Amino acid sequence: MSNKMRAALVATLIAIGAAPSAHAIEIGELKQLIQQAKTDPDVAAMIDTYLAGLIEGMTVMNVVSNPTDRSYCPPPTLTLTKENARAFILNSPAVMANTADKFPASLVLLNELRRAFPCKP
Structure with a gap:
């Protein structure tokens, strides 16, 4: 990632963090970031931070x-980790069918946790 792109990414993250309401990362954005993270450790770290926030x-x-x-x-015995949270999100039937690109990743994760671990009535 060039210094100019890195500066733009940092500025965007600061702006999002300073905004009155945080920007929810949509599935389409998350998939793009995951692709970028394969070659950019800064993007990989940003995804890890985002997933850690979702988990918390x-x-x-x-x-x-x-x-x-x-x-x-x-x-x-379940510990929700970045790895299994990512798997819950990316293995969601809606994500697999490419029908969830505009859905917030947080909503997809919550839905998948509800499907995997329903509470007994």
Whole structure:
């Protein structure tokens, strides 16, 4: 990545971070970033940071929820990692069918966690 591109990426990330409402990365954007990350470690690090934020948000949301209102109920032995979060997102039927490119990656992850780990009524 050229210095000019790196500077633009950093400026974009700062602008997104400073915005009143954060920009949700859509599946189409995430797929493009994953392709770029294959040759650019800075983009790979940005994806890792984004996934870590998603994981933290999903985990906190679930932990602070009333047990009867939890969004998903993973087994106690499951640790949500960047690798399995990425797999949940990219292996989603909607993503595999290329029908989710405009969906926020966070929504796809939540949906897949709900499908994989439904809570018992």
